[in-house]
Amino acid sequence: MTYCTPYLLSLGLTKSKISLVWIAGPLSGLITQPIIGVIADRSTSRWGRRRPFMLCGMVLVAMFLLLLGWTKEVVRWFVPETEASREWVQKMTIVTAVGAIYGIDFAINAVQGSCRGLVVDTLPIPKQQMGSSWASRMVAVGNLVGYAAGAIDLKSVFGEVLGDTQFKQLTAVAGITLCVMVGITSWAVTERVLVSDGREEGERLGIWDVLGTIAHKARNLPRGIAGICVVQFFAWIGWFPFLFYSTTWVGEIYLRYDAPAEVKMANDVTGRVGRIGSTALIGFSIITFLMSVILPWFVKNPLDETPGYTQRPPQSIAAFVFELEKYKPSLLTAWTCSHCIFAGSMIMAPFVQSLRSATILVGICGISWAISVWAPFAFLGVEINRLSQSPQHPQSPSHSAEESQSATGESSGAYLGIMNLYTTLPQFVGTFISWGVFSLLEPGKSPELAKEAHPDEHHSTEGPNAIAVCLFIGAVSAVVAAAATRRLGRIQRELKSRF
Structure with missing residues (x-):
């Protein structure tokens, strides 16, 4: 994420074209997670329902x-670079790089969906919030390690064992780390194997069956889950430009306002932008990690009244935590505040003219991100497990009795996949918003990174930064997400009163 946008800019792509490349993210989420979720829900593999997909992904x-x-080496192995073929090699390099990005996005969604499914499948209702918060912590640790790896000079650490450039070494480290972590998870987690009752024996799960199941569940979502999905939709219109472009924005702020002349004229400006962006996101990740550790002790569990779950804070702060028990905000309130914090930070983006200010704003968003990767999955896990224990549950107007009776824990993959639809669809919206902003404000190639392009092809650096404008629009959407979260609270209170 930190290096891909600068890398594509250095290959000669414009920002408007790169915004279309990043359709890979929402497109893969739209297709992969729901389909893998439904297939995994019905899998009777002796290895479990989730692990085979985690390992293949x-x-x-x-x-x-x-x-x-x-990419360059692979392309040149097939098409030797000569004076006559140079332009063709450059185009094939871009196509191959974009294809690799699409492959990564599609495959990683199978891994992510399966990992989230494990949390929902293996934990009882009282532990769903803690399980989701631990997942949030691990995401924060992974981000921190990844951004730290991007911020340091890996060649000084590994030499040229893992490649002769920073980007090559980063991809190698990422691949090795993923294999180790997924391997440990697959070994350590004990899954409940789904045993067939014989009624579907001999039937094959066709693609139309999978799509039909997804469509049926999406049209007949329980009200609580539907409310969570609406919040996710507007929140992710805001998060999309931040996650994809914030490091490039920080790097551009540095190059335009703070960088000395020798840095601007250096050969490896892409690496410099990547390291500056990674450094900013190290602060973001540290704050995310700290918040993911601290906040669960100071925020009420959605099912605090459920017996069987007792908080056990460290002895050194236990008295303080229990004293504040009656003053704890709900997780829903914390989620609402996270949207407001993000909106307040990103509204300032168009006015930033220093690296320090940009880094501070990115760091503040770490508070919001810690809650955003925790709260929706905690609420969804509670809702799914509640449905699995209740033969009847409050429904949306179009919800049928048949769906009510079929809402079991074995549907967790489908519901996680559907919520992922509400995470990916707004990214399409964000993609086309970004494309429009970039086409209008910065239609040419990057003057900072596309060194080989003719100056006439460069876009102007006068006027507002296009990425900052996208971040501002995302902040407005976060305000809508905050209002939707308040509405979710009213839905939850209404549903609770019916039990």
């Missing part, structure tokens, strides 16, 4: 990461 991600890092 892991192998594919590692392969595509290596292809992305060694």
Whole structure:
């Protein structure tokens, strides 16, 4: 994420074209997670329902990461570069790099969906919030390690064992780390194997069956889950430009306002932008990790009244935590505040003119991100497990009795996949918003990174930064997400009163 946008800019792509490349993210989420979720829900593999997909996805991600890092070498192996073929080689390099990005996005969604499914499948209702918060912590640790790896000079650490450029070494480290972590998870987690009752024996799960199941569940979502999905939709219109372009924005702020002349004229400006962006996101990841550790002790569990779950804070702060018990905000309130914090930070983006200010704003968003990767999955896990224990549940107006009776824990993959639809669809919206903004404000190639392009092809640096405008629009959407979260609270209170 930190290096891909600067890398594509250095290949000569314009920002408007790169925004279309990043359709890979929402497109892969739209297709992969729901389909893998439904198939995994019905899998009777002796290895479990989630692990086979985690392992297959892991192998594919590692392969595509290596292809992305060694794109130029792979292309030149098939098409030797000469004076006559140079333009063709450059085009094929771009196509191969974009193809590798698409492959990574599609494969990683199988891994992500399966990992989230494990949390929902293996934990009881009282532990869903803690399980989701631990997942959030691990995401924060992974981000921190990844951004730290991007911020340091890996060649000084590994030499040229993992490649002769920073980007190659990053892709190699990412692939190796993914294989190790997924391997440990697959070994350590005990899954409940789904045993067939014989009624579907001999039937094959066709693609139309899978799509039909997804469509049926999406049209008949329980009200609580539907409310969560609406919040996710508007929140992710805001998060999309931040996650994809914030490091490039920080790097551009540095190059335009703070960088000395020798840095601007250096050969490896792409690496410099990547390291500056990674450094900013190290602060973001540290804050995310700290918040993911601290906040669960100071935020109410959605099912605090459920017996069987007792908080056990460290002894050194136990008295303080229990004293504040009655003053704890709900997780829903924390989620609402996270949207407001993100909106307040990103609204300032168009006015930033220093690296320090940009880094501070990115760091503040770490508070919001810690809650955003925790709260929706905690609420969804509670809702899914509640449905699995209740033969009847409050429904949306179009919800049928048949769906009510079929809402079991074995549907967790389908519901996670559907919520992922509400995470990916707004990314399409964000993609086309970004494309429009970039086409209008910065239609040419990057003057900072596309050194080989003719000056006439460069876009102007006068006027507002196009990425900052996208971040501002995302902030407005975050305000809508905050209002939707308040509405979700009213839905939850209404549903609770019916039990």
